[in-house]
Amino acid sequence: MIVLTIEEILKEVLNEIKPSKEDMEKLQLKANEIIDKIWEIVRENSYPILEVLLVGSSARNTNLKDDYDIDIFVLFDKSVSEDELEEIGLKIGTEAIKRLNGSYNINYASHPYVNGEVDGYEVDIVPCYKIDFGEKIISAVDRTPLHHKFLISRLNERLCDEVRLLKAFLKSLGLYGSDVKTKGFSGYLCELLILHYGSFINLLKEAQNWRIGKKIILKDIFEIYKDVDINKLKKFDEPFIVYDPVDLNRNVASPLSKDNFCRFIFYSRQFLKNPSIEFFKDYAKKLEEILENREHGYRLILKIPRENVVDDIIYPQMEKLQKSINKVIVKNEFVILNSKCFADDNYCYLYWEFLVYELPKIALREGPPVFEKERAERFLKKYGKVFIRDCKLFAYTEREYSHIIDLFKDIVNGNLQNISIPKYVNPRNGKIIELNSHGEHKQFNKECQ
Incomplete structure (x- = not known):
């Protein structure tokens, strides 16, 4: 068996994850075509646009292979009202995509924006205000062009490849993404970390010494804000703190959960101790399969119809409900081996595994x-x-409850008053599904409860 050095492993990984020069040139041509079309519409209508900017990982050359999204920001003068910005921004975005024979829909962040597809590329056209470093933002997306301008002048080709290695490592570990489901590292955070530590390996080495509350202040911050006093910076009560050079009142790492912060520290150590290309190949998924291939305790799922709301709302509410139910379970002396929640387009699923399902009366x-x-x-x-x-x-x-099913029947029937019920995830609309050792299930319908 051939044992590769860390350098050989990283070189092989980079060859697999780095987009080809040809693909990047095609993306740039398509982005330029869309930007030209936007300016055409702006000139025709004399819209108060100051700048049209390609942003994101594709624009900064830090994207992974097969990640060819085109993110375009349309920068308005601050004198434009928010209603005008939204209205004109949507007109520009929809018209540009129509003229390029693409398809589109309207999505929502801090305000509406256009998401579409043009010649196989996913395209976002987002309106925002043009602000300078140190100026107060009007909407959350106003920071994004400044993020891009901050990084594009500092990331050379070597650092861009180091960012790609970090993203691939995190993606394999299930830690890449700042959405509410993943609670991991955003692409912007990856870029800042590489900028700060200089390389992927240096970052992993330094991570060995991290503790809860680790704080990073990039040296570039002192170049941008000459009079910054680190003792007066905003305090954050979060596991990992990375001050945003664009907005010192923002922690770029705030979406990162405590467990995922600790996972990164642990797997950084494991990779440096036993370097393997496997750390870049769906490592978390394979590990989960190994952990699931075992004898199980008693398992059940609470299946609740999903309301028509976005993940950013539904996941925190599922977690809130499960946490509240867990308190009741523990109070009644049932031992929880594992609990988690997930959702698809139609249902929310709250899952538990118990040491035993029945206790003595x-x-x-x-x-x-x-x-x-x-x-x-x-x-x-x-x-x-x-x-x-x-x-x-x-x-x-x-005991009030000697069988866990009896406890859950009272939960879905609304007989327990000490359950905190969120607005969009109500257990009273749920069904109890009991899993056996083969993953098959028995459903407890409302009628038999």
Whole structure:
């Protein structure tokens, strides 16, 4: 078996993940064609546009192979009202794509923008205000052109390839993406980290010493803001803090969860200890398959019809509901081995795995020593019949729920008042699905509950 060095591994990975020069040239030509069409529409209508800018990883040459999205920002003068910006921005975006025989729809971020397809390329045309470094933003997307301008002047070809390696590593580990499902590293965060540490390997080495609350302030910040005082920077209560050079009141790493921060530290260490190309080839998916290939405890799913709302809303609400239900489960002394939630277009799924599904009907409650008069009296008052063992009071009680299904039936029937129910994920609309060891299931319908 041939053992590759880290350098050989990274070279092989880069050959697999880096877009070809020809593909990048084609993308640039198509982006220029769309930008020319936008300017054509702007001139025809005398729209108050200051700049049209290609942004994102494709524009900065940090994209991975087969990631050829075209993100175009249309920059308005700050004197334009937000209503005007939205209206004109949508007119420009839709008309440009129509003239290029593409298809489109309207999506929403901090305000509406046009998402479409032109000759096989996914295209976003986003209106925003033109602002300078240090100026207050009007909408969240106003930062994006400044992000691009900050990075494009600092990332050379070598650093761009280092960014690609980091993205591929994170993608394989299931840590790439700042959406509410992934809670990982954004592309912009990857670029800032490589800019700060100088290379993928340097970043992994430094990550060995990270702890919760790790803070990064890029040296470039002191070049942009001459009078910045690090002691007066905004404080963030998050596991990883990377100050945005465009907006010092923003933590670029805020979407990153604590567990994913720790996973990055752990797998950085594992890769450096035992370098392998496998860390770049769906590592998390393969690991999950290994972990699932085992004996399971008792598993069930709460299946709830999905409301017509975006992931950014539905996932936090699923997590909130599951956390609330978990408190009730633990209070009733069932041991949770695993819990997670996910959604498709039609349903929300809250999944649990338990050590056991049934507990004895009788529980033993341990009380205080008999010498502690006041506590002993309270225990006696609460439980009535008590006995003494090893100088302590004990009592037998009957559990309210001895089977986990009975607890979940009361949840979906609305019989428990101490469940926090979010607006769009209501367990009362749910069905309980019981999984057996083969993954087959038995569904408990409302009628039999």
